[in-house]
Amino acid sequence: MKQFFLFLALLITASQIHSQENLPxxxxxxxxxxxxxxxxxxxxxxxxxxxxxxxxxxxxxxxxxxxxxxxxxxxxxxxxxxxxxxxxxxxxxxxxxxxxxxxxxxxxxxxxxxxxxxxxxxxxxxxxxxxxxxxxxxxxxxxxxxxxxxxxxxxxxxxxxxxxxxxxxxxxxxxxxxxxxxxxxxxxxxxxxxxxxxxxxxxREIKTPEEMELMRETVKLSCIAHNEVMKAVGPDMSENEANGIHAYIHKRYGAEDEGYPPIVGAGANGCILHYEENNSTKIDNQLLLMDVGSEYHGYSADVTRTVPANGKFTEEQKAIYQLVYDAQEAVFKICKEGTPLIDLNKTAKEVLANGLIKLGIITDPKDVKLYYPHSCSHFLGLDVHDKGNYSGPTSALKENMIITVEPGIYIPANSKCDKKWWNIGVRIEDDIAIKKDSYENLSAESPRKWQDVEKLAAQKSTFNEIKFPKI
Ligand SMILES: [Mn+2]
The missing domain is CATH 3.40.350.10 (Creatinase/prolidase N-terminal domain)
Structure with a gap:
């Protein structure tokens, strides 16, 4: 008898699991x-x-x-x-x-x-x-x-x-x-x-039109998230809460997840390349570096924005930010079919080295690696660091590739430079679709110029109005 009920229960169970409705x-x-x-x-x-x-x-x-x-x-x-x-x-x-x-x-x-x-x-x-x-x-x-x-x-x-x-x-x-x-x-x-x-x-290094559509979607909604956080963020917010706004917006627009552990680091934390703790309770009057991208139907965005929590860059922050921006612009200019991959980082490094020398932060161009220790670009797609031919004879940009362009400068405390530069960490990262003779910046909807970042940061976000109970 007991077995009969178990059988009945299984029957009911089986019939209760209908095919799913309201799917994307x-x-x-x-x-x-x-x-x-x-x-x-x-x-x-x-x-x-x-x-x-x-x-x-x-x-x-x-x-x-x-x-x-x-x-x-x-x-x-x-x-x-x-x-x-x-x-x-x-x-x-x-x-x-x-x-x-x-x-x-x-x-x-x-x-x-x-x-x-x-x-x-x-x-x-x-x-x-x-x-x-x-x-x-x-x-x-x-x-x-x-x-x-x-x-x-x-x-x-x-x-x-x-x-x-x-x-x-x-x-x-x-x-x-x-x-x-x-x-x-x-x-x-x-x-x-x-x-x-x-x-x-x-x-996988070449995206089909169907993939391109999903890539546009994932990058677009990640930009909406970045923009909202730029508006919402303030000195009293925690890193984790800023991270949470990203996550909420990703899901609001149908992304299943993040494409990688989000990096949301204020001040000194922004100088840690893969900072993932995101546990500082107060961002304070510091720069907030946010490297966050959604995963939408498998496809990852990879966008970084750096924003002053109080809405205004200091002179030093602005100088570093502008330098990173200039490096990014220089790399964009060579984003087209035929450019050897190796030239992307070479270009970024050159601009950053010259700029750091001008600012008196380094004297030998080789020392650029102290403050710019990573590389400028990687493929982007199903993996955030997507598969592709990074080296070898075929390692040049081709139409319908998607790459990131992400120069950065990170000056941890106790670096051998004037301490006015310490704890400034800036990265600007965009997702670039390669065309025959040019490129398209898929993440252009999130502002990159320091003036535009300040302008957006001055706005209020819906998230500033929400009142939750105190605990
Ligand atoms: Mn990246």
Whole structure:
């Protein structure tokens, strides 16, 4: 009898999990993912197979996981957003009775589990919603007839080792083990890894029109967030609250998350390149450096603005800010197809070095690296530091690439210069789409000129009017 009720409960559970309503309508299309798999296949060498795994789930706290984030390469190729999956792409058509050139093993549907941990697409869902026709449950990988040894090349990415194993044999750990056994992989093959890196970089560094649209969206809403925070921020606000306004606006406009841990640092904290604590309770009359970008349907923005919390730059802050601005402008000028990537940072460095010498902060141009220790640009897309060919003969800007341009100057306390410069940290970062003969600044909606920043900072924000109870 007890079992009967359990059965009944499962039935009810299963029927209660309806397909989801009111979802965003601007996800990447199945045709996009299909096209990307075709493009991937084209770049594969003869008689090869590519094997792409989902990312692992990670523990946040005891039995609670971090929000799952898909491996951007697998998302790019399939649109699948669940863990415990592996995609095989074959260069040549396989099968005798039924021809296929790809096969996708995914997480099985499970009504009881889905009531706890959310909906699963399942085999039918993947077929209908993602448009992949050859789909099986993960547990079928083991017995799937694929002879890896017959291929000249097996193409795969780094294999993670620190994995949870539920001993089912078909969670990620099980899928990886099956792959390693079938393909007789004892240790990663550098040539396989290089093929994978090269193919994914070559594809992902150029954005398709669909990707470009999502990039515009994610950058646009990140600019709205930056602008609102510029208006809202004041000396009494905490770094964390400023960060929270960004997050609220991202979600208000449909972004799922941030593309990376937000950096919201006041004064000395702004001089720490990857400052992520954001725990200063009072910004005070300091500069606030905000490097924050949303993730919208997988695509990350990466925008930095630096704003005086009290709305007015000091003379010293203004001088440093203007110098960073000038460096950015100089780099923009060479943003077009054909410019070698290496020239971007060279240009930024030159402007910054000359400027720091003029201000008496350094005397030897080589010392620019003391205050500008990073580089000027990276690709932007599904990863905030996106895949692309950063070096080598093909490392020049091409049409439909998206890069950041982000010079900065950071002068921590006790630096060997007049102490009037200490604790000034300025970065200005914009997201740039490359065209044939020019560029488009996708983040132009957020002001960059110091005059415009001051003008916006002088305005009041809706967030200044909201009254919450005291605790
Ligand atoms: Mn960046």
């Amino acid at each position: 309508t601007d996800y990447l299309s199945k045709e996009f993912h299909q096209g990307r798999r075709e493009a991937f296949r084209k770049l594969m060498p003869a008689n090869s197979v590519a094997v792409i795994f989902a990312y692992p789930e990670r523990v946040f706290s005891k039995d609670i996981n971090y929000n799952f984030h898909q491996n951007p390469d697998l998302y790019y190729l399939t649109g699948y957003k669940e863990p415990d999956a592996v995609l095989l792409i074959f260069k040549e058509t396989q099968g005798t009775e039924q021809a296929y050139n790809e096969v996708f093993f995914i997480r099985e549907k499970n009504a009881a589990r889905e009531m706890w941990t959310g909906r699963r697409l399942g085999v039918d869902g993947v077929k209908s919603q993602l448009g992949i026709s050859n789909v099986y449950n993960g547990k079928d990988f083991k017995d799937f007839a694929v002879d890896f040894k017959k291929f000249d090349k097996i193409i795969y990415d780094n294999i993670p080792v620190d994995l949870r194993n539920d001993n089912s044999g078909f969670d990620l750990s099980g899928l990886l083990q099956t792959f390693k056994t079938k393909a007789e992989i004892i240790k990663e093959d550098p040539v396989s890894l290089e093929y994978f890196r090269s193919i994914t970089c070559t594809l």
